[in-house]
Amino acid sequence: MGKKGYHHGDLRGALLDAAEELVRERGAAGWSLREASARVGVSPSAAYHHFGSRDALVRALSVRVLTRLGERMAQAAASGKDPRGSLVAACRAYVRWTLADPAVARLAFAAPARDPDATIAPHPHDVIDAELDRLAEAGELGPEARPAAEFAVWAAVHGVATLLADGLMRLDTEEAAGEQTERVVEALLTGLRQERGRTWPTPHSTHTERRARDRG
């Protein structure tokens, strides 16, 4: 089906499915490779023909779900009427996705994808970056405030998402989380737009860096 068609069909994909399901049921760390293998109906060592280690399976899962997050964000952004609404919509999608499956999100954010050919497209960072470009083109963000703004916005949204996902803070409804996200992003944009005469160090997206190093 997906990869090749020998004994199982697509064991790699099936293991990722099983692992994701287990993470959803028992938390980011409350499952084992053996359990995922058993759920697929295969021996534990079979997994090692598709992943170098349990950790590699976790990283691959992270890549898969982060890609889905990027797609949701891009989709949400496309439905916005103006640039500002698009950015806010993308950010709301980020938080909505995180809270829909907090354990999966935690695993995804914590697993550093060191795999050189692990491509996340579109990466959440890049969606925010692109939306800020549109905002700048529309004149809603000055040229002196644009640099490093993607770091500021991503950080703010990521903070809302992780604070809620890790249970450090709590909101009563899902809609409340969306409203708070909107508030933070809107306020941040307002503040950034009014900045005057200061430059900021350049932040680097590690995912973009890894991709670039792979090409070069």
Next chain:
Amino acid sequence: MGKKGYHHGDLRGALLDAAEELVRERGAAGWSLREASARVGVSPSAAYHHFGSRDALVRALSVRVLTRLGERMAQAAASGKDPRGSLVAACRAYVRWTLADPAVARLAFAAPARDPDATIAPHPHDVIDAELDRLAEAGELGPEARPAAEFAVWAAVHGVATLLADGLMRLDTEEAAGEQTERVVEALLTGLRQERGRTWPTPHSTHTERRARDRG
């Protein structure tokens, strides 16, 4: 010393020390209870007279380091000249602390302290909350913008810290992280101050909630 003085003296504290050291050396999950026990010079089962499980040890460690974080923030805030400078100083301390030991910070933020008598004082959330109160008293934050502002500020700072600690983004110097923290907080405050006529759902600090439930 700390607790009691039988065979070891303060095995509980020594185990926390060893665990923290191991987290620093090998990452949040790259160590075992047996290893910490061996480092202290004690059998693995000895730990179970002080912690109900490995997870309980992790939660206790989280409480200990988060308390230190709160103290650092309060200390930094006290050194600020005006309310705004104090809040920014506390936020810079938050990020500085996180980046000084990213693995310890990750463990601390991820471990939910369900222990009823586990008190973190001052809790990072409360430091930010108190500084925002001072800001509001000084008239630098309107009464319509104050509610839920502690959630917005904590989220923004937490996002900066975790994005960098988890390696999702990278900055070249430690000072750059401080500057970006300042930028995000300042811009957010500017934006919040200009909000008009909108109310926000009330966020709850889970740590404060647990404390309150314990008293009642």
Next chain:
DNA sequence: ACAGGATCTTAACAGCGTTCAGATAAGTGG
């Protein structure tokens, strides 16, 4: 049809968290 390689199984390894019965040391009341 057959060779070769990818795929999966079985068996085994050390290490893990956790439990439990027993040894040892510290505190307590006479």
Next chain:
DNA sequence: CCACTTATCTGAACGCTGTTAAGATCCTGT
């Protein structure tokens, strides 16, 4: 100073974990 209680730690054992190696099985290309 003694017995007695209680907290503290040890040693051995349990099932489970990630990982590896050797061998069986199936697919594919020629």
